[in-house]
Amino acid sequence: MEVLYQDEHIVAVHKPSGLLVHRSWLARKETEFAMQKTRDTVGCHVFTVHRLDRPTSGVLLFAKSSEVARSLSEKFANHEIRKNYWALCRGFVEESGELDYPLKLELDKIADKHVDKDKPAQEAVSRYRPLKQGTMPFPVSRYPSARYTLMELEPVTGRKHQLRRHMAHLRHPIVGDTTHGCRHQNQLFRDQFELQRLWLICKSMSFNHPVTGDWLTIETEIEAEWQQPFAAMGWQWPFKA
16 A cells, blocks of 8 residues: 555555445455555554545545544535546546536445435536547547547535546546446447556645644555556656646
């Protein structure tokens, strides 16, 4: 588990795609979790204060005490922590924007069986900015080539699968999203790169330190596997986004 930042109060790590944050009875056969791996790496107990979806990689923050965990959890709940994501999306996105599109709660058939299915849609706001556009010379569906945009995304609110659902609403789904995405694009990536993952990473996180009050920005690098689709589009990495 790569440690991105650590002091006596908090620790931030890079969570790989496919790794659960903590134990869940919904995935009882899993034996490895980010929380336990972080604890073993830093040598002390850690407390979860937020989560990344299993297929999402990137910056994951933990607290080293229950008091700091409560403070950070409040910051997340009050939208005081700024999260910056990168995503590879279908098609060309030409302009930046902000999407204010309420989302109905996505329910799990087992875990949420007692939740009110008629609960009104919740406020959901995401900001987005195209960073780079590219084309792959591979046929997909009825098209002779495939077009993509590397996007910078910022969830202002924190709804379940918000970025994935918002990009799908904009008709630019994130590649690798098996629930809200495009199966043709997902199949292309499996065939061409032998990779099956969600192309979404929490690239950085910025907030006031819960103890010192100092403004802190924690960043991570994209995984090496991102360079395969980048190379297919003729992008030289690293590049300035």
